Amino acid sequence: MNAPEKLPPLDSAELGRFVDAAWRERIVPQLTEYIAVPAKSPLFDPDWQARGLIDKVVRDAAAWVESRKVPGLTLEVIRAEGRTPVIFFELPATKAGSTQTVLMYGHLDKQPEFSGWRSDLGPWTPKIDDGKLYGRGGADDGYAIYAAVSAIEALKAQNVPHPRIVGLIESCEESGSFDLPFYLDKLQGRLGDVSLVVCLDSGAGNYDQLWLTTSLRGNITGTLKVEILTEGIHSGDASGLVPSSFRILRQVLDRLEDSSTGNLLPSVFHCEIPADRVVQARATADILGDEVWKRYPWACGADGGAALPTTTDPVEALLNRTWRPTLSVTGVDGLPPLSNAGNVLRPFTAFKLSLRLPPLVPGHEAAVALKSLLEDNAPYNAKVTFQPDGRVGDWGATGWNAPSTTPWLETALNAASRTHFGEPLGYIGQGGTIPLMNLLQQGFPKAQMMVCGVLGPKSNAHGPNEFLHLAYGQRLTAAVAEVIAAHP
Template identity: 65%
Template sequence: MTTGGGMQHDEAVQLDSAALRDFVERKWNDEIVPALTDYIAIPAKSPMFDHDWARHGFIERVVTDAVDWVKTQPVKGLKVEIVRLAGRTPVIFFEAPATRSGSTETVVLYGHLDKQPEFEGWRNDLGPWTPKFENDKLYGRGGADDGYATYASITALAALDAQGVERPRCVGIIETCEESGSYDLLPYIDALRDRLGEVGLVICLDSGAGNYDQLWLTTSLRGLVGGDLEVQVLDEGIHSGGYGGIAPSTFRIMRQLLERLEDASTGDLLPKNFHCEIPLLRQREAAVTANILGDDVWKKLPWSCGQDGGSVLPTTTDPHEALLNSTWRPSLTVTGAAGLPALADAGNVLAPRTAFKLSLRLPPLVEATAAVAQLKSLLELDPPYNARVTFKPEAGAATGWNAPDLAPWLAGSLSEASRRHFGADVAFMGQGGTIPLMNTLKEGFPRSQFMVCGVLGPKSNAHGPNEFLHVPYAKKLTASVAEVIALAP
């Protein structure tokens, strides 16, 4: 088979890219958009955000709906099942045997169906569980992150089979714990390891895109360490007028602790062990991406007051530095707080305790387990005023990921797919988020190649308000995945 200059497989049917696009277009319009509309309406929050997930049944529902759809799809030899381990969120496993004789390697396709919580700030006519299709965008929680992946993966295989284009064996792993750090996933990988086979290519559809004009390949992912930092000085709240100046403020102590970790004026993380040397290739990729995207790297954020008239400024307006800051340098975010009453309920009281939820993104080459230990020691050692300070790490700390060098066949097929379906060259960039499975598979299958990509482009706003799936981009990405699979060894 040949698609115009790519790797050839003898005695195979030539891929018709136009017919492939037509197949994908029909499948998305007739089946996938309606299925994702139903999916968005289900509040299948990840177990970190819904401790009663099993009793509520929302995760079970989206898993069952996806499996029911997969069972109807025209993929040769396709088998699908829900795999369950006691006390853990379920995983979908599907398998499509090779249609190409002599093919010995397996393509693994990955996605997830669990979702982030609602968040505030949705447009008045939108909501996390009220899907709306508008201007080629499907709004609602989870469609882009990452509910579409199951449907796109199967459609890519069906599109090849519809033309009789031979392909290698393909298996899929669709988890329901990703937004909680994938702490349930490793036991499933161990249980399924023998069924995965010899993995030659991993395709992950849970990543992002720098724009909607070309195919984007993710070349690195940051790691993640999270946890709850609590400061307590009193057994109960007391009058701030009578005792302020005697009892130290828990909030002030919290500030002091965070200053051990972060330079408040710049946001730079202070511990040297939380940093790593940025590989020269990744620096060059960031420079090319900065030239492609320009100031859109930072201008497309939803800044307060807009871009003119006193808008908030980013940490840097240099696109190259901004990209490195968000992909290869550590960053700290406070994502939640406890012990602070709502503004309407705040009286003149010294709070007995204050707690912050910390989210620390680590560079791809920094080991997460060591970072957890250092973070706990740094925050708890010698607390100001001898306050009671505790840091409780979250389960699922994840080391980041740096992609292996691209094999010539994959580099060529990505370039061809991007030009054929987007009319532009493939582009490369790191992502600041975390996908724990990628590092697990890299360690378990060190010779495998990776196609990590996704639909999370500008303003798609995964995890925040007004999340949307850019449907035209998703269609082109689905077609591109099909072409890459067709050329896989």
């Protein structure tokens, strides 16, 4: 009988030094160039093809990976007519007997600019300040492909055996990943037997330990429009007789939301919170305490103190932002700026809605229900329309609830966190949406999920002053390498 293979030991200290040098010498300079490119996702830039900026960041990332000349790694940029491109890379296993695949994921498209950036910052003006790299898209999550490949390089530098690894980097995630099912189907035969997904598009509860994402909310976005006139009329002439389109819109939204509490009224948008997620929320609340809600940039309140959240109970705060549905109004049309607001009763009001769904609520079914709820029986027989974003028949994004973590992965994650952060692994649900995770869970129901990211306190993805915490990114990269090395 042959003796079992003796694997070379992984020198964690040397791995950390390799990763730190990779970030300092190669990743940060590349991310600085990436941030300067306004490669907005197709939902926010319908002319993305003609503009060529998404293609640019994809080409730049592919060229960077190829320049690293990782032994055995092959890369392809896959394009299809009318669709955003994806990067697919592949690395054969060097661990004897390994037949399974690790899939690494990230994206390169970005959210739009938004307003309110510090006077010395800007969305497309990269700047390092106090160990943070500011600018749109660096943390969400342009760093992912560079961190993933550097983690692989760190293992190669020590000749540490690894399983087969593939990478999938898309470029329409911020638009709901509407092209991703096409590419997953196209690549089905090349992905292999995926046993572990490493997704670097998530967040962290603090910057002191490794955080594993346990759930993601789904999302419905779309435009709610109320039309009452064909043109604006002098408010002195029409008000009192012509109902305000804004008031009608408020009435319609009252069907959906209790404005005094923010609770969504229809049961179709709710689900029961699993008992184990409540237990984890309590443990996370013990770690984070009031920082769960104090981390946000609160305005000055009416009494001179800070404005207040919906709850100051850390457990309820965590559950509210991860397992309960919530409505946000993210844009408006039909309202002139204050400087140009004359005495006119406006013909229409339109709101851009973003409705976050609990992880277990099907996105498309919820979107159909929302459309019916908002449009039916319009007050004053006004023209009320709700147009969900996305392709007809594929509205809304379904959330994700992680499978139970196997012992090997839980042990590896804890060890990686203690080695590179000095603290144990933390568990946290995220309020955002990564459509890929639900798709992959369906396609690879037995796969384990390492969903992590650099979006910690005040990193503010999508908003002003978005930043990437550089030290955290370095340690996360090292932790990813440790986990891949531990893959059985």
